[in-house]
Amino acid sequence: MKKLGCLIAAGFVLWMVAMAWFSWGWWGTSEVEEEVAFIVPSGSSLTSVAEKLEEEGHIASADAFLLRAKILGSSDPIKAGEFAxxxxxxxxxxxxTFQHGTAIAYRITIPEGTPSVIVHDMLMAEDLLTGEIPVPDEGSVLxxxxxxxRGEERIAVLARMQRAMDETLAELWPQRGANTVVSSPEEAVILASIVEKETGVPSEREMVAGLYSNRIRQNIWLQADPTIIYPxxxxxxxxxxxxxxxxDAINDYNTYQMPGLPRGPITNPGRDSIAAVxxxxxxDAIFMVADGTGGHEFNSTYEAHDEAVDRWRALRAEREAAQDDN
Incomplete structure (x- = not known):
């Protein structure tokens, strides 16, 4: 009887030692000597990730990791991405970390007024993204x-950019004022794209939008230079x-040769330009000309506009002469 008790006690001790060893292998050991980035590919299983962890030396054994994960770990799914x-x-x-941590995020900035061909170029030039994309529709990207x-598909990033534009239009359209001349969100994007290209001064957006709204309201051709260049x-x-x-070219964009808005946007306008239109x-302004400071002078009569043009030409000639002297 005493011998049996000793065996039971010994077995219990061995079991406790085994459990301690098993638990230590899960919570108490580490093969990660310094912070390192690890990529969980999209669609990976825990088995494939464990094998990748072993190959890269972050765990001692994939089989041991999987066994301990099954018994001691959470059953929550792992996420794709790059993790620290x-x-x-x-x-x-x-x-x-793979189940509940936040993947390392990288950033790409699309400046206001970036046309779709450049958006395409920027996304294709980002080496951390994967896959091919078409040139998006003009005006569809916010x-x-x-x-x-890292490793995300370009089409997914582009979809977020386009969804952001849809959401912005859905938010701003109900807030439109009674003095807007656009009759649909699509027209808002078209006119906003012209405003975006016509001024680089944020504080001028509403004024430029007001000027072009007056021209549309009075059936005056917009005569916006960027609409000549776009086609x-x-x-x-x-x-x-x-x-x-x-x-002089006749096409669906050139607002020097047609009344109203062009057939579509000429760039991707930002939120502020959309809000401005x-x-x-x-x-009462219907004319504008560069004022020499990066902004514009606005006028309501052709006579005042003509004088402003003469001042701008004189200033430009003065600057060119000064450059030649230097």
């Missing part, structure tokens, strides 16, 4: 800064002065 494994991370910490993860370059820089033949400034 901190120095000293135990297998339990590694699994928790310029902003977007987070993405030539699809948004890329022209890199030279506009030719008279291009001013939905609530334009109350003004």
């Amino acid at each position: 494994l901190v120095a000293g991370a135990s297998p339990a910490t590694i699994l928790d 310029p902003n800064t977007y987070d993405f993860q 030539i370059t699809r948004g890329r820089p022209l890199g030279r002065p506009i030719y008279q033949s291009e001013i 939905l609530n334009p400034a109350e003004t």
Whole structure:
């Protein structure tokens, strides 16, 4: 009887030792000597991730990791992405990181007024993204800064940019003022794209929107230079002065040769430009010209506009002469 008791006691001790060893292998050990980034590919199983962890030296054994995870770990699914494994991370910490941690995020910024061909170029040039994308429809992308993860598909990032534009229009359209001249969100994007290209001064957006709203209301042709350039370059820089033949060209965009709005947007406008055309400034201005400071002078009569043009030409000639002297 005493012998049996000793055997039972010994077995219990062995069991406790085994459990301690098993638990220590999950919570108390680590093969991660310094912080390192680890990528969980999209669609990975825990088995494939464990094998990858072993191959990269972050755990001692994939089989042991899987066994302990099944018994001691959470059953929550793992997430795809790039994760930081901190120095000293135990297998339990590694699994928790994949299940409940935040993947490392990278960022890409689309400036306001970036045309779709450039958006395409920027996404295709980002080496951390994968897959091919078409050039998105003009005006379908909301310029902003977007987070993405290493290995994410470009089409998914583009979809977020386009969803952001849809959500912005859905938010701003009900807030439109009675003085807006656009009759649909689509027209708002078209006019906002012209406002975006016509001024680089944020404080001028509502005024420029008011000016073009007046022209549409009074059936005056918009005569916006960027609408001449767009069908030539699809948004890329022209890199030279506009030719008279291009001013005279008849097409669905050139607002020097047609009344109203062009057939579609000429760039991707930002939120502020969209808001400006939905609530334009109350003004009687129908002309504008550069004022030499980066902004514009606005006028309501041709006579005042003509004088402003003469002042701008004189200032430009003075600056060119000063440059030649230097």
